[in-house]
Amino acid sequence: MKKLFFIIVLLFAINLKAESKEVIAEVIFENKTDLPISSGTFFITELDKEIKITSAESFKITLPEKGKYQFGFYSEDFTSYTYYPARITSKKNTITIRLEQKSTTETAFNYRNLANSGDLGVGMNFIYNGLNNNPIDFSEFTEAYGVGMVTKNCVVDPITMKRVTTHNQKVVEYLIKNFGEEWRDILPATPFGLKK
Secondary structure, eight states, rough: HHHHHHHHHHHHHHHHHTTOOOEEEEEEEOOOOOOOOOEEEEEETTTTTEEEEEOOEEEEEEESSBBOOOEEEETTTTEEEEOSSSBBBBBSSSSEEEEOOOOOOOOOIIIIIIGGGTTTEEEEEEEEESSSSOOOOOOOHHHHHHHHHHEOOOOOOHHHHHHHHHHEEEEEHHHHHTTGGGGGGGGGSSOOTOOO
16 A cells, blocks of 8 residues: 555656646747848747847747747837747747738838937827727817827737837827927827826
8 A cells, every 4th residue: 555655646746747847949930021030029928038039040948837828029120920839838839930021101100200300290190009999089189280190909019019108209209399288188098108
């Protein structure tokens, strides 16, 4: 009886040790464009970890254990789609990042031109993320101040959220510089990064 008990405890300990092993996952790129990757950020949400990427070479990451993780990739130059198993294990451990051509309007207009102060007053928009069942009427505000709104999808990764907030704060700086604080009274909705 003691031998049987000892064997059960031993098997249980081996099983626990096997489950607590680290998992090595491979990240591969599928570049559907002719452009090389010059910079980007691969992130693991649950571990709050970011890895800077400078080429499309595959690489391996070590995860503390098997389980569910959320991965993503962001680059100024590409629209990226990340595919991976719902649960990462030692056998299901491939993360695929597909890169596609990014639309020029999203890259050039929304972010790069805002850095140039000469372009601030032309066609600027507050960016809102989320589903909008009750459309916001921005026409009066746009007519008065030349600033409108653009609604993006509700799925936002931390990097995009930071960029949207920075963008909206630059629009606010423009409005304060040119119109003082009066515009806040007729702003139809509060965008990300702004306190009303």
